[in-house]
Amino acid sequence: MAKGKTKKVFLSDIGKDNPVFVQILGICSALAVTNVLKNTVVMGLGVMFTTAMSSFTVSLLRKIIPGRVRMMVETLIIAAYVIVVDIVLRAFVPDIERQLGPYVGLIITNCIIMGRAEAFALSNSPGLSLVDGLASGIGYSYVLLTIAFFRELLGSGTIWGYNVLGSGWTNWSIMVMAPGAFFMLAIFIWVVKGLVLKVEDDAAVKTPVQTPAKEATA
Amino acid sequence: MSATTTKVSFFRERIFPILFMFIVTVVFITAVSGVYLSTQGTIKLNETLFLKRAILFAANIPVPQGGAAIEKVYQLRIKEVKDSSGAPKYYEVMDANGTELSGYVVYGSGPGLWGTIQAVIGFDKGLEKLTGVDFIKQDETPGLGARITEDWFRAQFRGKSGPFSMVREGEQSTTHQFDAITGATITSTAVRDIVNKTEQNVKSIISN
Numbered sequence: 001m002a003k004g005k006t007k008k009v010f011l012s013d014i015g016k017d018n019p020v021f022v023q024i025l026g027i028c029s030a031l032a033v034t035n036v037l038k039n040t041v042v043m044g045l046g047v048m049f050t051t052a053m054s055s056f057t058v059s060l061l062r063k064i065i066p067g068r069v070r071m072m073v074e075t076l077i078i079a080a081y082v083i084v085v086d087i088v089l090r091a092f093v094p095d096i097e098r099q100l101g102p103y104v105g106l107i108i109t110n111c112i113i114m115g116r117a118e119a120f121a122l123s124n125s126p127g128l129s130l131v132d133g134l135a136s137g138i139g140y141s142y143v144l145l146t147i148a149f150f151r152e153l154l155g156s157g158t159i160w161g162y163n164v165l166g167s168g169w170t171n172w173s174i175m176v177m178a179p180g181a182f183f184m185l186a187i188f189i190w191v192v193k194g195l196v197l198k199v200e201d202d203a204a205v206k207t208p209v210q211t212p213a214k215e216a217t218a
Numbered sequence: 219m220s221a222t223t224t225k226v227s228f229f230r231e232r233i234f235p236i237l238f239m240f241i242v243t244v245v246f247i248t249a250v251s252g253v254y255l256s257t258q259g260t261i262k263l264n265e266t267l268f269l270k271r272a273i274l275f276a277a278n279i280p281v282p283q284g285g286a287a288i289e290k291v292y293q294l295r296i297k298e299v300k301d302s303s304g305a306p307k308y309y310e311v312m313d314a315n316g317t318e319l320s321g322y323v324v325y326g327s328g329p330g331l332w333g334t335i336q337a338v339i340g341f342d343k344g345l346e347k348l349t350g351v352d353f354i355k356q357d358e359t360p361g362l363g364a365r366i367t368e369d370w371f372r373a374q375f376r377g378k379s380g381p382f383s384m385v386r387e388g389e390q391s392t393t394h395q396f397d398a399i400t401g402a403t404i405t406s407t408a409v410r411d412i413v414n415k416t417e418q419n420v421k422s423i424i425s426n
Contacts, residue, residue: 035361061242066235073242080246084253091257094264099360156361173401176361 006131013135016197020143021189025111030144031181033103037160040148042096044141046085046104048134051113054078055133058121065122074117075108082107112136147184151175269338270296272352276323276340277311278376296323308423311340311349321349324423326416331404333357335366339375339416345424348375351413363405371399380417382410 019025026047033043057077058065065073086104089097097104107113116136121129152158155175157165174180267285270292274281279295282288294316301307311321321343327336335356340349352372358364365371374396375382384398384406385391398406 033360035359039360064238066230066238068231069235069239072239076243076246080250083250087253087257087261091260091264094261094268099364101357152361171400173362176359176401 006128009128009132010135013132014139014142018139018143019112019115019136020140020185021192022197023112023115024189025115026140027185029103029106029110030140030147030185031178032106033100034144034148034181034184035151035155035176036099037145037148037152038096039100039103040141040144042089042093042100043103043107044137044144046082046089046107047110047112047140048137049085050078050081050107050110051116051133051137051140052130053081053133054113055116055121055129055136056126057081058117059124059126059129062122070122071114071118074114078113078117079108112140143188147181147188150184151180155180269354272338272354273309273323273340275352275372276338276350277309277321278340278349279311309338319343322420322424324416324420326412327355328408328412328415330356330358330408331363331402332359335405335408335412337409337412337416339413339420341417341420345420347377347379348413348417349377351375351409358402358405363399363402365399365402366405366409371397375413381414384410 013019016022020027020030029043029047033039054074054077058074061073061077082105085107086097089100089104113133116129116133120132124132149159152160153165154172157163157169157171172180175184263285267288270288271281273296274288274292277296279291282291295312295314297310297312298306299308299310308325309323310319311323312318313320321341322345323338323340325336326339327334329335333356335358336354337351338354339351341347342349350373353367356364356366358366374391378393378396380394383395385395387397387400389397391397396410398410
């Protein structure tokens with residue numbers, strides 16, 4: 001039973017409740033760090049660590065956090081983990097930290113993390129919250145990686161810094177700039193909603209839902 | 219009876235949240251400070267190593283792999299010239315034996331697209347030609363302006379002299395030109411201005 005629930009939580013954050021393309025959260029960083037694949041990977045790892053650990057910690061403290069100050073406590077916990085991520089990057093991968101610059105600090109304002117803490121960790125066990133946080137981080141990361149893959153490929157003709165399209169390729173500079181991120185994200189959401197999530201919607205329609213239609217209209 | 223319940227709720231509603239917040243803050247700040255202090259040395263080392271790498275690159279000295287090797291070459295080939303406050307003002311570059319002066323490395327900076335770009339620029343002994351340019355601080359757009367940190371861009375100034383003008387990326391440039399970066403005109407122009415300004419001022423920086 002518990003195992004089934006863990007799996008369900010994990011899969012829903014990656015798929016039908018994906019933070020980026022279903023909940024449209026974390027868009028700021030999705031636009032900002034996706035023009036070079038390498039930066040995106042580091043950002044993804046940072047967000048995964050922060051969502052997992054902050055959800056876990058919030059859940060551990062959930063029974064003693066006073067309701068009035070819970071958001072302050074959540075912000076404090078998230079900020080602490082983000083600072084740790086920043087320090088670790090600075091110490092061990094300084095070149096990437098230099099490129100990511102302020103965006104690591106801005107993980108604090110990533111709505112996904114606060115969202116999971118508020119919506120999930122406050123009412124679930126630490127273990128399950130850890131899974132939920134990690135899954136949200138993964139759900140966020142793979143969307144960003146997909147976008148970054150196409151942006152770097154079309155915008156710079158490279159993948160992970162290696163030239164793959166050859167010297168004959170004209171770089172689409174717009175892909176490296178902010179508008180490219182909007183286009184790619186929109187296309188991504190369109191494709192996913194049109195192909196993947198639509199199938200689920202159809203399935204949901206075919207199996208009648210218990211809630212009577214009259215009640216819904218009233 | 220009702221007096222005691224108000225008292226309890228007063229503690230729970232007013233005092234406890236403040237106490238709780240206070241304790242949680244202390245705990246987390248202590249933990250974060252611990253992480254900070256334990257990595258402070260590594261971070262400092264990374265920063266000085268980064269600067270030394272940049273100076274060696276600007277002086278057209280091959281940068282070896284690994285911190286200790288960089289340190290060794292730096293000690294042999296670079297002499298820091300300090301100003302009155304003790305901060306390095308410019309750097310004298312020595313030849314391969316570490317005995318004779320072969321050039322200079324000076325700082326240059328100017329406004330980029332998102333923030334100040336700081337560079338180290340190397341000159342030969344006669345201050346006639348550049349030996350290289352490297353950037354020690356830049357906040358340009360990753361994938362566009364930030365490409366000024368790529369090897370080909372930094373190395374293309376070697377053996378050239380200003381005042382510089384720009385040609386399109388990939389075009390053949392002469393001794394007074396350099397390849398700009400496509401899609402990063404503002405950054406490229408900023409680099410041009412920084413290099414030209416520094417070249418104009420280099421004599422006065424060194425003679426003082």
